[in-house]
Amino acid sequence: MIFIQLNYQPLTCLSAFCLKDTDTKGRFSSPVLDVTEKQLIIERNQTLQLNCRGRWELQWVLPSGVPKVFHGTQIEETRCGKKNNHYCSRLILSPSLAQHTGSYRCRYRQKHRKQASVYVYITDSQRPFVKVQSEIPDVVYMKEGELLVFPCRVTNPGANVSLVKYPFIAPDYRNIIWNSRQGFTIRSPTFFYIGLFSCETIVNGVKYSNRFLTHRPVNKILDVYLNSTGLVHTLQGQMLALNCTVTAEWNARVSISWTYPQKANGSATIIRRISRSRTNMLFYSVLTIPRLSKADRGLYKCHVTSGPSKRETNTTVIVYNQPFIQLKHRDGPVVQASAGQKSFRLTPKLRAFPAPEVIWLKDGMVAAEQCSRYHVDRFSLVIRDVAEEDAGIYTILTGIQQYGLFQNLTLTLVVNVKPQIGEKTVSSRQPGTVQRGSRQALHCTSHGVPPPQIQWLWHPCPPKGFPLRL
Ligand SMILES: *[C@@H]1O[C@H](CO)[C@@H](O)[C@H](O)[C@H]1NC(C)=O
Ligand SMILES: *[C@@H]1O[C@H](CO)[C@@H](O)[C@H](O)[C@H]1NC(C)=O
Ligand SMILES: *[C@@H]1O[C@H](CO)[C@@H](O)[C@H](O)[C@H]1NC(C)=O
Ligand SMILES: *[C@@H]1O[C@H](CO)[C@@H](O)[C@H](O)[C@H]1NC(C)=O
Ligand SMILES: *[C@@H]1O[C@H](CO)[C@@H](O)[C@H](O)[C@H]1NC(C)=O
Numbered sequence: 001m002i003f004i005q006l007n008y009q010p011l012t013c014l015s016a017f018c019l020k021d022t023d024t025k026g027r028f029s030s031p032v033l034d035v036t037e038k039q040l041i042i043e044r045n046q047t048l049q050l051n052c053r054g055r056w057e058l059q060w061v062l063p064s065g066v067p068k069v070f071h072g073t074q075i076e077e078t079r080c081g082k083k084n085n086h087y088c089s090r091l092i093l094s095p096s097l098a099q100h101t102g103s104y105r106c107r108y109r110q111k112h113r114k115q116a117s118v119y120v121y122i123t124d125s126q127r128p129f130v131k132v133q134s135e136i137p138d139v140v141y142m143k144e145g146e147l148l149v150f151p152c153r154v155t156n157p158g159a160n161v162s163l164v165k166y167p168f169i170a171p172d173y174r175n176i177i178w179n180s181r182q183g184f185t186i187r188s189p190t191f192f193y194i195g196l197f198s199c200e201t202i203v204n205g206v207k208y209s210n211r212f213l214t215h216r217p218v219n220k221i222l223d224v225y226l227n228s229t230g231l232v233h234t235l236q237g238q239m240l241a242l243n244c245t246v247t248a249e250w251n252a253r254v255s256i257s258w259t260y261p262q263k264a265n266g267s268a269t270i271i272r273r274i275s276r277s278r279t280n281m282l283f284y285s286v287l288t289i290p291r292l293s294k295a296d297r298g299l300y301k302c303h304v305t306s307g308p309s310k311r312e313t314n315t316t317v318i319v320y321n322q323p324f325i326q327l328k329h330r331d332g333p334v335v336q337a338s339a340g341q342k343s344f345r346l347t348p349k350l351r352a353f354p355a356p357e358v359i360w361l362k363d364g365m366v367a368a369e370q371c372s373r374y375h376v377d378r379f380s381l382v383i384r385d386v387a388e389e390d391a392g393i394y395t396i397l398t399g400i401q402q403y404g405l406f407q408n409l410t411l412t413l414v415v416n417v418k419p420q421i422g423e424k425t426v427s428s429r430q431p432g433t434v435q436r437g438s439r440q441a442l443h444c445t446s447h448g449v450p451p452p453q454i455q456w457l458w459h460p461c462p463p464k465g466f467p468l469r470l
């Protein structure tokens with residue numbers, strides 16, 4: 001219970017506190033305490049008395065160690081000043097105890113930011129730490145990029161406290177800041193600071209300690225993998241199973257959820273598994289839809305969260321009514337290539353599900369067996385170093401045995417060949433002399449695809465002795 005007494009006796013004047021009452025502007029814009037020091041040191045069982053004065057109604061904020069309801073706390077509020085136009089408040093704490101050590105603040109009830117404070121140490125040789133250690137060490141959370149604080153505040157500002165890691169390793173003190181009001185602060189905590197720590201001090205030959213267990217929440221998602229990304233083609237009535245695998249740091253906890261078209265119907269069953277490897281944690285979530293319907297087509301997303309970390313991956317599922325093969329000419333039934341071309345590809349338009357088997361025939365025989373320059377790439381036939389003999393009738397046979405689906409398509413390949421004159425390839429004869437009036441036959445053999453047209457041209461010989469030499 002807090003006793004509030006109204007006390008109209010004038011306050012005892014203490015130093016700066018009872019300055020003349022000239023109510024000039026700016027004075028008491030914040031409340032004023034009767035102690036000018038930033039800190040006070042008193043002994044256990046002594047009475048702590050603090051006076052506060054201001055222009056508006058006042059309020060005290062006490063250290064967390066002072067119970068909200070404590071018979072030792074008294075607050076006396078009065079009107080004060082020459083014209084009684086000020087507010088005064090006196091805090092009395094008796095007996096004061098080590099756990100009451102902390103910051104005492106007086107502020108305006110309506111303007112919390114306007115405040116005055118003093119830090120009070122209440123020394124107790126049997127209680128050097130503000131907090132008494134319980135059986136279980138306190139847990140301190142470590143976060144990446146943040147300071148790590150072991151909050152072993154002390155009741156005596158002169159206390160000599162050391163930080164020890166169990167089992168008895170002294171830390172590197174260059175990285176550590178001691179503050180009697182806060183404890184030990186580690187500026188950039190490393191892995192060294194994971195474990196059991198103790199703040200220790202010796203008073204009159206007795207060792208006191210405050211123990212802490214640091215915990216580093218792990219939220220690192222290393223990888224999210226869906227066993228089929230891109231498009232998944234399936235058939236109505238078939239089973240769909242998607243396996244979302246998450247790799248995370250050791251000790252991490254992740255949650256995996258799915259969004260999918262028929263989620264509202266709850267048509268999927270989801271099974272979760274966790275396993276550990278030497279270095280990582282693996283989490284699996286396998287979504288299964290036993291019999292797909294048309295409505296199940298669409299986007300499937302696997303969402304992964306671990307603390308503030310988030311990742312997701314997706315795949316699109318296409319559901320066909322039934323298996324099918326659609327096979328059509330791309331550029332009509334006749335295609336043309338040129339002899340000497342590096343490669344030529346015969347590619348009809350093919351859409352099918354599931355993937356069909358494909359065989360190419362040339363003139364009724366399996367193409368790949370006829371010539372080493374032929375090979376099947378996915379469902380196209382590729383001809384390397386096109387030659388005249390590659391011209392012919394090609395047939396693509398497609399089939400999905402399981403469903404008894406077959407489709408054939410025939411194409412004609414025309415290979416164009418540049419015209420060539422046969423005689424030019426034989427050694428060209430020197431122009432000979434023939435008898436005037438005799439009958440001579442000149443031969444020209446030519447080949448090409450399409451067949452070339454032959455045209456003769458006659459170039460008259462230059463007159464004898466031409467050009468003239470004069
Ligand atoms: C404070 O008071 C308690 C009980 O009133 C007494 O047992 C204790 O010895 C006192 N401590 C000091 C430091 O005076
Ligand atoms: C802390 O150590 C210093 C130097 O060793 C000593 O002067 C001081 O009295 C010690 N303080 C306490 C509270 O034991
Ligand atoms: C899911 O995939 C992982 C590999 O990515 C595999 O190890 C695991 O066994 C799969 N889960 C199931 C239930 O098949
Ligand atoms: C994905 O994983 C599930 C479960 O392990 C499996 O049944 C399914 O066949 C896999 N899908 C692909 C495309 O590998
Ligand atoms: C899923 O729910 C929708 C709306 O409630 C309904 O129209 C649809 O038929 C359901 N589909 C299945 C497969 O149950």
Ligand SMILES: *[C@@H]1O[C@H](CO)[C@@H](O)[C@H](O)[C@H]1NC(C)=O
Nearest residue numbers: 229230299301312313314315
């Ligand atoms: C699906 O995933 C891809 C790459 O993983 C991403 O680019 C795309 O935006 C995602 N789609 C949706 C709808 O989330």
Ligand SMILES: *[C@@H]1O[C@H](CO)[C@@H](O)[C@H](O)[C@H]1NC(C)=O
Nearest residue numbers: 395396397398406407408409
């Ligand atoms: C496709 O060709 C194969 C072999 O020539 C033949 O047995 C089959 O009947 C043909 N199928 C169709 C649908 O034309």
